[in-house]
Amino acid sequence: MLKQLVNEARLRLRITTTGPLLVKSGLPTVSGPDMAPVLTFRNGRQEPFLPGSSLKGVFRSHVEKIVTSLRTRVVCYPFAINKSAETKDSLEERRRTHRDSCGERFNREVRNDEQRRAQLEARTDEVYGRSCPVCRLFGSTWFIGRLAISDAYLVSSPILEQRDGVGIDRLTGGAAHGAKFELEVISEGVTFECGIHLRNFEIWQLGMLFVVLQDLEDGLIRLGSGRSRGLGWVKGTLSSEEHDGWPGGLVTATIRGSDAREPRDELWGLGRWLNEQPTSGEPGWGRYGTWYDDLVKLPAEIERLPRGIRHLRIFTGEALAQLREEAIQHFIRRIQEWPDESAQVPALAGGKRS
Secondary structure (H helix, E strand, C coil): CCCCCCCEEEEEEEEEECCCECCECCCCCCCCCCECECEEEECCEEEECECHHHHHHHHHHHHHHHHHHHCCCCCECCCCCCHHHCCHHHHHHHHHHCECCHHHHHHHHHCCCHHHHHHHHHCHHHHHHHCCHHHHHHEECCEECCEEECCEEECCCCCEEEEEEEEECCCCCCEEEEEEEEEEEECCCCEEEEEEEEECCCHHHHHHHHHHHHHHHCCCCECCCCHHHCCCEEEEEECCCCECCECCCEEEEEECCCCCCCCCCEEECHHHHHCCCCCCCCCCECCCCCECCCEEECCCCCCCEEECCEEEEEECHHHHHHHHHHHHHHHHHHHHCCCCHHHHHHHHHCCCCC
16 A cells, blocks of 8 residues: 555644653663663763654554444454463453454464465555554554654753652551662653654544544643653644744645645545445445545645645644544544444455455
């Protein structure tokens, strides 16, 4: 699917700590605090940062909870499980809310079957179409995700502080002997900024991203270690400032010369760009498991601005707020309409559409 560039969305996310934050370094410390933040060498010094992989993991976990709250058995449990090591009760409990891992399901299909492996590796449409909504956006062991998040670097002065912690003796209720530890944390009021890039997106995937951004704005997503001890409180905002020549707000892009079909008062998702109308008797989704009505009607025309090979459309203010609401509605509707696995396999695996 990524061999062709259909559409893109870019934005800059600012994350500001509203309490102490610790994204722990994996390196052992010989001296100093027992737990210290991960550091990078930048601007001629070592400074804390938020790894993009950590942000992506937190966002994915949060989205999985949202999707499961909307409808059970739509999202997969992403970790390959040795079922022989699970009890019958735990397996049944997990399967009440989650599908089996998308990547592991495909692995089982191709195990000892090289012909099927070659077929699936050639049929990216089938792999994408049969994957759960979260894997479609964030990726799995079988294909790269649509969403890329850069490391979040400081845009304000770093402020670090030392904190002490102790283990509590269960008998005396006081500090346990030898159970003292020290933490070095990022203080309140420190701001980081990262870039988010979405390629070949469906409108509901844009809505899924907006759900995460809204919950960040509302302070409902915490980052890093020690969240049960009061660490990790942050707030996020979409940056409206220009960065490296790219405008602020949400910027969508299409390839010049290939976007003439998209009206100026509409924003098309992947399903509409593929232009695959469902045939009679088939589900309402196309070869990649996309929907033909994958578009948003805009309240006003959004001008296309040339930039190299791309046309850019910039959403800020009221236009961005309305797009956010429409995209979130798409997300809710798509999850509620998501087809069962039993319906996906015959339509997508049969190879009737090429």
